[in-house]
Amino acid sequence: MIRIYNPYLVAMSATIGGMLFGFDISSVSAFVDNDSYRQFFNYPGSTEQGGITASMAGGSFLGSLCAGFVSDKLGRKHTIQLGAIIWMIGAAIQCSVQNVAQLVCGRVVAGLAIGICSSQVPVYIAELSPKKIRGRLVGLFQWAVTWGIMIMFYISYGCTFISGPQSFRLAWGIQMVPGFLLLLTLTPFPESPRWLASRDRWDEAIEIISHVQGNGDVDNPEVQIEVQELKEAVRIDKLSADVTIFDLFAKGSRLRTFVGMSGQIWQQLTGMNVMMYYVVFTFAMAGYNGNSGLVSSSIQYVINVVMTVPALLFIDSWGRRPLLIYGAIIMSVWLFAVSGLMASYGHWVPSVAGNANIRWSVPSKPAAKAIIACNYLFVATFATTWGPGIWIYVSEIFPLKQRAIGNGFCGAWNWIFNFALAFFVPPAFQNIQWKTYLIFAVFCIAMSTHVFLLFPETKGKTLEEIDIMWAxxxxxxxxxxxxxxxxxxxxxxxxxxxxxxxxxxxxxx
Known part of the structure; x- marks a missing residue:
């Protein structure tokens, strides 16, 4: 069989798993204010719509929890391919949807796949990447998420011109395509050499490292150094019993586990996925409804894609800590600005364009434009900092024996907070309106302080050197x-x- 070892190609293929996450986010956002969608599902209220949106994150939470154990048994690559198969099943269930219960079921199944892929794709890439470009390559995962969000939003936008339930059924059926591509394109790529080494398949592991680090030259100094570091890491790991989640909280491990957990939680508490799921609501408050609202809100998806590029190019020179600290501070500025503008220039209304889930309106056009500008600037800041930054960071901080389970466990916290926030935001928009943004602004200030005090720098270090740093x-x-x-x-x-x-x-x- 043909084997492809180029780390850039490996990352480009594996990060289709991130595209699945992006597809799911915008597959809902384009339809939440659509007449065909609302009529077919009997005009879901804020709580019911929150449950529909959050169901994917609930499945992702379960997928992340079990992903590490599956990955340690099957290998990183085969686990991601399993996630692709589960994703296609979930998309098929959504495509044939008949009622809210079936839609929730399909989103939970698809969520299982996203939980698996979101936790194991960064691990797979990190374990196959040279240290000098590891941040850039793992960051491609988040870039794929942004592409998935944008592509699916425009597909869904196009489908809104189709009358009846065929509009959203077609959009959700198209989601099977990236799942099939992920399953197919991963086939010629190698397994993680670190996973192979942990299974005493050293010949295969050394061959892969030699191709990734030294163009196939086993005697290359960088290859020899990495092999020796890996042998020492595996030797130490074998002295330990089989790893469980409880081992993540043992002495010497609990601090990095709490850092990984809190990093994933903080990424959700920036409010970014809330912006993505319910962006149409935000623009409706600013007076943009129907097609104008969809087109205006889609601009931030383009910004999300474009502004992730600087992070991919420079994260290995900027460092992880500055990216996360300054990113959180700048995002808080935009969120405080949005809440202040809405409070000053808006007022309560019983509904917006007939949608009782939205109860705040900003009639002032200059203020509305300023709110939209702040939304765009917030997305641009997130895309350059916390978007790719936290997935890269968490994929680096665990030792080999804990890496798959640790990433899955920490990723699960991302998803459980995703679930909670997706459920919380519709009632929040309905009941506390502009104060919703104020809450996330305060969270951003808190996370910047937390990163400064507890998050060590991992830039330019091998995965084994990072383990020494924690020790x-x-x-x-x-x-x-x-x-x-x-x-x-x-x-x-x-x-x-x-x-x-x-x-x-x-x-x-």
């Missing part, structure tokens, strides 16, 4: 310039001396 308990704000090679040498020297002392004492005894 040495270096202050997060000092990690960017820490000499980990020297620390590792000193640690090994101390271990050798202790071993000799123990051996000497045993001999004397």
């Amino acid at each position: 040495e308990n270096i202050k997060p704000w000092k990690t960017a310039n820490a000499d980990l090679t020297e620390l590792a040498a000193n640690r090994d020297l101390v271990k050798d001396e202790k071993s000799k002392e123990v051996e000497h004492m045993e001999n004397n005894a």
Whole structure:
């Protein structure tokens, strides 16, 4: 069989798994204010619509929890392919939808696939990437999410011109296409060398590392260094029993687990997915309804795609910490601005364009345009910072023995908060209106402080060096310039001396 080892091609194929996530986000947002959709599902209220939207995240939560265990058994690549199959089943259920119950069922099944892919695609890419470009390649996952959001939104927008339930059924059926592409295109790519090494399949692991790092030259110095680091990591891991979720909270592991969990939670609390799911509601409040509202809101999807590119190009030189800290601060500015403009220039109404789920209107055109501009700027900031940044970061912080389970567990927290927020936002728009944005602005301030105090820098370090950094308990704000090679040498020297002392004492005894 033909094997392709180019890390860029591997990442481009695997990140179709991110596109599935994007497809799901905008497959709902284009229809929540559509007459055919609302009539077919008997005009769902804010709570019912929140449940429909949140059902995907509920399935993703379950998928993320089990993804690590499946990945450790089947391998990273085959687990992602399994997710592609489950996705196509979920899309088929949604395509043939007859009622709300079937729609929720289809979204839960599709959510299982997204939970699997969102947690394991970054792991797969990280374990196959050279350290100098690892951030860029893992960041492609988030870029694929933005492409999926934009592509599916325009597909759904086009389908809104079709009358009756065929409009949303066609859009949801098209979702099977990226699932099939993911299943098919991953076939010629290799398995993760770190997973192969953990199964004592060293010949295969070394061959893959040599192709990725040294153009097939096993004697390449970089290949030899990575193989030796991997052997040491696997040796240490084999001393441990089979890893469970409880091991993530053992001494020496719990801090990085809490950092990974909180990072994924904070990404949701920026409010970005709320903007994506219910962007049509936001623009309706600003006076843009029907086709004008859909076209205006679609611009932010284009911004999302374009502004992810700078992060992919420069994240390996900027660093993870600055990206997350400054990104959160700038996003809070836009959210405070939106809430202030809505409070100052808007007023309560019983409904907007007949939709009782929206009860705030901003009649002032200059204020409405300013609100839309702040929305665009918020999306641009997120796309350059927290969008790709947190998926990259969490994929790097766990040791080999915990990487698959740790990413799945942390990803599950992203999805459970996604679920909660998707459920919360329609009633929030209905009951507290502009204060919804104020809540997320405060969260952004809190997360910037948390990142500064607890998130170490991982830029330019091998996955094994990152493990050393956690073990040495270096202050997060000092990690960017820490000499980990020297620390590792000193640690090994101390271990050798202790071993000799123990051996000497045993001999004397």
